[in-house]
Each structure stands twice: as C-alpha cells, then as structure tokens.
Amino acid sequence: MLAYRDGDAGAFDTLYARHKGALYRFVLRSVRERGLAEELYQEVWMRVIEARARYTVQAKFTTWLYTIAHHRLADHWRKRGLKLVELEDHDAPAPRADEPQARAEGRQSLQRFAAALAALPEAQREAFLLHEESGMSVAEIAAATGVGEEAAKSRVRYALARLREAMADG
Amino acid sequence: MADPDRDVGVSERYRALGREEPPPELDAAILAAARRRRARWAVPVSIAAVVVLAVGVTLRVQIEERKDAEQIALSPQVMQAPVPADELARQARRDAAPARAPAASPPPAALESRVRAAQEAPASRAQAAPEALVGARKREAPAEAAADRAAPAGRASASVAVGKISAAPQTPEQWLERIAKLREAGKAREADTSLAEFKKRYPDYKISEAMRARVAPR
Numbered sequence A: 001m002l003a004y005r006d007g008d009a010g011a012f013d014t015l016y017a018r019h020k021g022a023l024y025r026f027v028l029r030s031v032r033e034r035g036l037a038e039e040l041y042q043e044v045w046m047r048v049i050e051a052r053a054r055y056t057v058q059a060k061f062t063t064w065l066y067t068i069a070h071h072r073l074a075d076h077w078r079k080r081g082l083k084l085v086e087l088e089d090h091d092a093p094a095p096r097a098d099e100p101q102a103r104a105e106g107r108q109s110l111q112r113f114a115a116a117l118a119a120l121p122e123a124q125r126e127a128f129l130l131h132e133e134s135g136m137s138v139a140e141i142a143a144a145t146g147v148g149e150e151a152a153k154s155r156v157r158y159a160l161a162r163l164r165e166a167m168a169d170g
Numbered sequence B: 001m002a003d004p005d006r007d008v009g010v011s012e013r014y015r016a017l018g019r020e021e022p023p024p025e026l027d028a029a030i031l032a033a034a035r036r037r038r039a040r041w042a043v044p045v046s047i048a049a050v051v052v053l054a055v056g057v058t059l060r061v062q063i064e065e066r067k068d069a070e071q072i073a074l075s076p077q078v079m080q081a082p083v084p085a086d087e088l089a090r091q092a093r094r095d096a097a098p099a100r101a102p103a104a105s106p107p108p109a110a111l112e113s114r115v116r117a118a119q120e121a122p123a124s125r126a127q128a129a130p131e132a133l134v135g136a137r138k139r140e141a142p143a144e145a146a147a148d149r150a151a152p153a154g155r156a157s158a159s160v161a162v163g164k165i166s167a168a169p170q171t172p173e174q175w176l177e178r179i180a181k182l183r184e185a186g187k188a189r190e191a192d193t194s195l196a197e198f199k200k201r202y203p204d205y206k207i208s209e210a211m212r213a214r215v216a217p218r
Helices: A010-029 A034-050 A061-080 A101-117 A120-134 A140-147 A149-169 B006-014 B023-075 B076-080 B084-095 B109-122 B123-127 B131-138 B141-148 B155-168 B172-184 B188-201 B209-215
Strands: none
Touching: A010 A034, A010 A061, A010 A101, A010 A120, A010 B131, A034 A061, A034 B023, A061 A120, A061 A140, A101 A120, A101 A149, A120 A140, A120 A149, A149 B006, B076 B172, B172 B188, B172 B209
C-alpha cells in the first residue's frame, strides 16, 4: 500500500490480487446477495483507492482493509435494518431419487451449514468470516470491528458453537 | 501452536462452501479506477509542463527579436537612413552641453548636409521614418557595447559612425549664436577664432544682417 501511495501503480495490482477473493467472500457471505455484494465490494476498494494519500502504517494492511469493509457493511445494515434469518426458515431440499445416499447427505449437510452460517447474528458471522477468510487473530478482529478483544473472542466462539451444532445435526 | 479459537472441522466445512471470486469485469473496473486516480495526478503536472514550455518559447522569441533589432541598429543601411529634423535637433542640443569633449565639437560636413536635407525634407517623409530606426537609436549605447565586445569589422565601423552622429554638435545657426554670445561676453579672440573656423567650414553660408552685426568683429 505504501508503494501504491508513493506512485507505484503496479503495487495496487499485487495488493488487489492478494486480498480480492477473501474480501469478496467476506462481503458476499455477509449480505448473501450477489449483486449487492459486488456493489459493496467495489465501494470498499474505491475507499481504499481514495484513502491512499492518507495511508500510514498503523496496523497490518489486512486490518485496515477489513476495517473499511466493516464500516461499509455497518452503513448498509443501518440503512436496511438488521434482519436475521432463522435456521428453521431454511428447509433443506429433498434428495433427488437417482442421487447416491452418501452424496445426498453430504450436500444436505453443507446446506445446513450454510444456513447456520447465514442465521448467525451479524456480529458473530462477521467475526467468524474475518477469522476464516482473512486469517485475522481475535485481537485483529477486535481492532477491525471496534470492539474489545473479549467481545471479539466471545463472538468467534459463539459462532463456532452454532456451526458445530449444525454439523452435528447432519 | 494450535489456535484455540479455530475449529478444524468447522473450517473444512466452511471451505467446502466454495471459493467464490469476484467476476473479472469487476476486477477490471477496480483496477482501472486505481489507475485513473493515478492519472489525475498526472494532469496538473502535464499542464504545468505545458505552461513552462510556452513561457520559455515566448521569452526565447522576445530575446531573438531584441537581437534582431540591435543588428538593424548597427547595419550600414540604417546608418544612412534619413533622420527626422527634430531628432537631429535633439542630438545637437545634447552635444552643445559644456561637458562635451572638445574633439566632438566640430560638425562633420557629411552630417551638415544630412541636417539640411532633413530640414528641407517634406514633413511626410520625416513622419515616415522607419520605426525601427527610432528603436535602434534608443538602443544605441547597448549596440555600441555589443559591437565593441564582438568587434567584427563591419560592426566596428558602424560603431564609429554612430559615435560621429552622436557627437554632431550643432547647426550653423547654433554655431553663429554661440559666436554672438562670445562676442557679447567680450571674448573677442575666441569669437574671432570661431568665426574664422566657421567661414572655412561654410564658405558659402548666407546670414542675415542682424546676425552679421552680432558676430562680426567690432
């Protein structure tokens, strides 16, 4: 980022290639709507580009990037209102007749997991996705989301417990 | 050391959901935006470069024009160009100043004939004197200095000619007036000497009775 700020246009390409997949999935699985996710994802990168002149090394770039993403998502949730989707609302589709039993069970198990993830409270899902996609530590998640480390740790652990339950149900 | 906040089973199941990537057109749009922002920095720099270049060219052209004007001032054609009567009169007044060196006082015959020609010339001709000449005369001193530095043969001779013109002291009338003043001041010997010199210089010059009374020996 420092190289990009100082005029190296190619440095942004490297930075983007390194973070694009994880950030995209973080946004996509947060809002669960592809068109909206692409819009928000692009806005996050635009903010990175706009803020490059003011960029100083105060934390890892990853933390800074996901702090921007967190604020953008928070704006989005504020506008729409937080809308939780209950696990029970997501009925798994029945297996097709010609599908092998094990494969069908695996597919259903994955769908339950996805539904459980989607059903997590927003703050817990965000903490879990940051943990999984960006590889951030609890301390870094706390910094990016503006909460204390204990709160961040609690969110991660609660999310993991709900997801384990969903896996055990399968 | 294992991360106590990471569950391998949950992580594996999460990975199984898929590894979605942003569509290529979105990548392209973001990368293009990053480059566009950089290009915005380049625009003011380009404008500044063009302005500096334009100012440089303008200054260069002005310097070249000035050099051309100086060369015109030193060229023999300009030296031979007709000079307006009032310009010559101004020169004569300057030269009549007492601080002038004695060697510069006697007017050369060639200059005298030019003075007469200028006085007899129609007004329109005087007005039509090239502007370049006026400009050249204004720059007479720098032109002489430049000629002295460079010292090519043509310029050196032109410089001498300029010196003679600027040293041209007076018209015959002014000369006579000066003799009359000497006479009035009681400087008879100086008046006689100057009158004799005047007669040698202008043997056929006609003067009025009144002037004759003032300058003739008493």
